[in-house]
Amino acid sequence: xxxxxxxxxxxxxxxxxxxxxxAAMMPYWTEVYGNxxxxxxxxxxxxxxxxxxxxxxAEVLACTPNEIVFTSCxxxxxxxxxxxxxxxxxxxxxxxxxxxxxxEHHAVSHTAAQLRDSFGFDVTWLPVDExxxxxxxxVGRAIRDDTVLISVMLANNEIGTIQPVAEIGAIARRxxxxxxxxxxxxxxxxxxxxxxxxxxLLALSAHKFYGPKGVGVLYVRxxxxxxxxxTGGGHERGRRxxxxxxxxxxGLATALRLAQAEKExxxxxxxALRDRLIAGVxxxxxxxxxxxxxxxxxxxxxxxAIRGVQGxxxxxxLDLAGIAASSGSACNTGNPEPSEVLLALGLPREWALGSLRxxxxxxxxxxxxxxxxxxxxxxxxxxxxx
Amino acid sequence: xxxxxxxxxxxxxxxxxxxxxxAAMMPYWTEVYGNxxxxxxxxxxxxxxxxxxxxxxAEVLACTPNEIVFTSCxxxxxxxxxxxxxxxxxxxxxxxxxxxxxxEHHAVSHTAAQLRDSFGFDVTWLPVDExxxxxxxxVGRAIRDDTVLISVMLANNEIGTIQPVAEIGAIARRxxxxxxxxxxxxxxxxxxxxxxxxxxLLALSAHKFYGPKGVGVLYVRxxxxxxxxxTGGGHERGRRxxxxxxxxxxGLATALRLAQAEKExxxxxxxALRDRLIAGVxxxxxxxxxxxxxxxxxxxxxxxAIRGVQGxxxxxxLDLAGIAASSGSACNTGNPEPSEVLLALGLPREWALGSLRxxxxxxxxxxxxxxxxxxxxxxxxxxxxx
Numbered sequence: 001x002x003x004x005x006x007x008x009x010x011x012x013x014x015x016x017x018x019x020x021x022x023a024a025m026m027p028y029w030t031e032v033y034g035n036x037x038x039x040x041x042x043x044x045x046x047x048x049x050x051x052x053x054x055x056x057x058a059e060v061l062a063c064t065p066n067e068i069v070f071t072s073c074x075x076x077x078x079x080x081x082x083x084x085x086x087x088x089x090x091x092x093x094x095x096x097x098x099x100x101x102x103x104e105h106h107a108v109s110h111t112a113a114q115l116r117d118s119f120g121f122d123v124t125w126l127p128v129d130e131x132x133x134x135x136x137x138x139v140g141r142a143i144r145d146d147t148v149l150i151s152v153m154l155a156n157n158e159i160g161t162i163q164p165v166a167e168i169g170a171i172a173r174r175x176x177x178x179x180x181x182x183x184x185x186x187x188x189x190x191x192x193x194x195x196x197x198x199x200x201l202l203a204l205s206a207h208k209f210y211g212p213k214g215v216g217v218l219y220v221r222x223x224x225x226x227x228x229x230x231t232g233g234g235h236e237r238g239r240r241x242x243x244x245x246x247x248x249x250x251g252l253a254t255a256l257r258l259a260q261a262e263k264e265x266x267x268x269x270x271x272a273l274r275d276r277l278i279a280g281v282x283x284x285x286x287x288x289x290x291x292x293x294x295x296x297x298x299x300x301x302x303x304x305a306i307r308g309v310q311g312x313x314x315x316x317x318l319d320l321a322g323i324a325a326s327s328g329s330a331c332n333t334g335n336p337e338p339s340e341v342l343l344a345l346g347l348p349r350e351w352a353l354g355s356l357r358x359x360x361x362x363x364x365x366x367x368x369x370x371x372x373x374x375x376x377x378x379x380x381x382x383x384x385x386x
Numbered sequence: 387x388x389x390x391x392x393x394x395x396x397x398x399x400x401x402x403x404x405x406x407x408x409a410a411m412m413p414y415w416t417e418v419y420g421n422x423x424x425x426x427x428x429x430x431x432x433x434x435x436x437x438x439x440x441x442x443x444a445e446v447l448a449c450t451p452n453e454i455v456f457t458s459c460x461x462x463x464x465x466x467x468x469x470x471x472x473x474x475x476x477x478x479x480x481x482x483x484x485x486x487x488x489x490e491h492h493a494v495s496h497t498a499a500q501l502r503d504s505f506g507f508d509v510t511w512l513p514v515d516e517x518x519x520x521x522x523x524x525v526g527r528a529i530r531d532d533t534v535l536i537s538v539m540l541a542n543n544e545i546g547t548i549q550p551v552a553e554i555g556a557i558a559r560r561x562x563x564x565x566x567x568x569x570x571x572x573x574x575x576x577x578x579x580x581x582x583x584x585x586x587l588l589a590l591s592a593h594k595f596y597g598p599k600g601v602g603v604l605y606v607r608x609x610x611x612x613x614x615x616x617t618g619g620g621h622e623r624g625r626r627x628x629x630x631x632x633x634x635x636x637g638l639a640t641a642l643r644l645a646q647a648e649k650e651x652x653x654x655x656x657x658a659l660r661d662r663l664i665a666g667v668x669x670x671x672x673x674x675x676x677x678x679x680x681x682x683x684x685x686x687x688x689x690x691a692i693r694g695v696q697g698x699x700x701x702x703x704l705d706l707a708g709i710a711a712s713s714g715s716a717c718n719t720g721n722p723e724p725s726e727v728l729l730a731l732g733l734p735r736e737w738a739l740g741s742l743r744x745x746x747x748x749x750x751x752x753x754x755x756x757x758x759x760x761x762x763x764x765x766x767x768x769x770x771x772x
Contacts, residue, residue: 006427008428010420010421010424010426010428010429013420013421013423013424013429014419014420014421014424014629015419016415016416016417016419017415017416017419019416021415022415022416029402029403029407029408029598030402030403030405030408031402033400033401033402033403034396034399034400034710035396035399035400035599037399038396038399038400038710038712039698039701039702039705040396040701040704040705040709040710040711040712041392041705041710042394042396042710043396043399043710071458072457072458072459072462072600072628072631073458073628073629073631074628075616075617075618075619075627075628075629076458076616076628078618079615079616079617079618079627087504091504105618106617106618106619106627107617107618107619107627107628108618110617110618110627111617111618113617114613114614114617118473118477118613205629207629212415212631212633213421213629213630213631213632213633214458214600214601214629214630214631214633214634215600227500227504228500229465229615230461230462230465231461231465231492231493231496231497231499231500232461232464232465232491232492232493232494232496232497233461233492233493241461241465241492241493241496242458242459242460242461242462242493243400243459243461243591243593243599243600244599244600245458245459245598245599245600246599247598247599247600248600312425315425315426316425318426319425319426319427323426324420324424324426324427324428324429325426326424326426
């Protein structure tokens with residue numbers, strides 16, 4: 001019996017840490033281990049590494065280092081953006097109204113829902129088209145006098161669709177309303193220049209671009225009022241308490257620099273693999289359709305709705321065949337209901353139940369794609385025959 | 387000229403990561419890198435490591451694994467305890483009143499203050515004696531019908547005093563009020579059995595016991611209502627969203643197991659070093675006094691008030707002599723004002739300004755202590771002569 005291969009096609013869920021990133025982090029556990037808040041040499045050596053990382057990240061985002069807040073993950077960054085801005089704005093009497101897209105990651109949508117249900121905020125959920133795209137004009141129409149924050153993600157985790165963030169940002173800016181984008185999913189592949197994107201807040205997570213899980217960034221444009229949601233020491237200029245995780249922050253900065261520097265070459269390669277996957281699935285599997293935008297999508301992201309199969313069953317059989325895939329967000333695993341994102345596209349339930357996400361990455365090869373395209377149609381046929 | 391030594395006496399600020407802990411973490415960046423929420427084999431391998439770590443931590447705390455919430459740091463654990471319990475209790479109509487000691491870490495005291503100032507809670511700050519100890523009877527007297535949470539730390543970071551947590555817990559339990567203890571500072575050295583301590587919530591941070599910075603624990607006793615403060619995916623049974631930092635969680639569990647298993651032997655050694663430091667300072671420096679409790683204190687913790695010097699000046703001169711020390715909390719560095727903790731002891735300002743904390747650890751030697759006791763009196767004399 002041939003050995004089962006081990007093919008990882010779930011780079012949207014998480015990525016392995018780049019060995020160059022591991023190497024960059026290594027000195028900071030046992031050698032340069034000081035608390036960066038301490039004034040002695042141990043502390044100052046750690047603080048120097050922390051601030052160098054902050055400058056590196058700021059350079060990628062084209063902002064000032066003071067506008068970078070290090071957090072423990074993308075979810076925390078999104079939470080801080082929404083809670084921090086919403087609660088600060090209300091305390092200042094500016095209003096009570098949030099505008100959020102209906103295809104956001106749960107870190108945004110559940111936070112908006114909690115602000116509504118437990119803190120009395122009013123939330124407008126924007127419409128999206130069949131590809132999950134927000135029409136910037138709809139954002140303009142949703143803005144009210146009491147709107148305090150708009151949140152629309154850069155690229156969707158489940159369906160790969162890239163949003164017209166710069167256009168939305170232009171509208172938000174004209175109205176003087178802070179605009180947050182969850183850039184977690186696109187962080188390693190898309191342009192993150194905050195002025196071109198016209199955003200006031202932007203969330204990143206290192207583990208989506210070959211850095212470690214457990215460290216993130218929130219960019220906060222100067223003079224954006226923010227009530228901290230994690231209070232204690234005055235770390236991160238009073239915006240996020242907690243002794244900084246120096247090794248991971250160094251790792252995040254290293255991973256971000258590498259991913260951004262290599263992105264043109266990497267994206268071209270990923271896109272070719274992705275396009276073969278998409279074309280292959282649509283050709284060989286009847287009643288399969290692409291979800292998300294056909295062209296305005298992440299270069300590594302192929303997602304499908306396959307009628308008449310259950311996403312979970314598909315994943316189990318793919319796993320047995322040695323292919324790691326996802327039915328949508330990893331965070332939503334185990335939930336047999338179709339995701340809100342797929343339903344927001346207007347996809348009928350019998351299609352939305354059979355969702356499949358294949359996301360390629362640095363280690364994906366042509367052979368991996370060929371093997372997947374060989375195995376997947378047979379698994380679908382077998383499941384449909386049951 | 388003799389080479390300057392490099393003596394680290396700031397183990398209360400942070401500790402180097404134990405090489406055994408680094409070794410335990412290593413596979414989880416590049417090999418077992420799956421997202422623990424994914425159902426494929428990559429995800430399940432990560433989930434298995436995560437749940438094994440949870441069981442290890444639960445064993446040390448003598449609780450069930452489901453009562454363990456992994457967080458990004460001790461500050462986050464404290465924030466989640468206070469915000470989560472206070473906001474959930476108010477939503478359930480149980481009340482609006484918090485009881486907090488005046489010698490808490492800022493992660494507790496600033497969070498209580500924000501709950502008061504921005505969320506309308508009422509806070510009672512307990513009295514403490516000259517050693518910073520809470521009298522359990524005072525807790526009993528402070529309890530009201532609308533009290534929803536009591537928070538008193540296990541051991542103080544600045545002055546080392548250990549609180550009578552079990553006695554306070556007994557009172558809280560009789561009245562049916564959730565009781566949180568910030569055990570961050572004592573986590574590696576003290577008993578953490580949550581039933582013996584009679585606590586409902588307990589915060590830990592790995593970097594205080596030779597684990598990495600950037601990972602913590604909140605123990606939450608079963609059936610303690612908690613409004614999550616970080617929303618998104620359903621991680622940690624809905625209590626803390628964000629993809630789990632598997633390597634650090636494995637590291638935390640490893641570090642906690644090691645520290646707890648070795649604590650009797652380690653504490654005896656640390657206490658001997660500490661006692662030499664205390665005796666030496668009090669003998670050789672006129673107008674120096676111990677801060678915190680003389681016997682009910684952390685085994686590695688020596689803290690002083692030295693009249694007529696500025697803590698910051700002392701630290702700079704010690705650093706030049708090769709000794710890393712602290713004037714109190716690392717998080718408070720750069721603030722020339724005496725800390726609230728020292729003022730809560732009733733220490734006069736001219737004493738409180740000259741605070742010095744020397745905390746020994748695994749790598750501290752007899753020679754380090756001897757050198758420090760040789761250098762420190764001369765630095766104090768020189769500063770006083772200026």
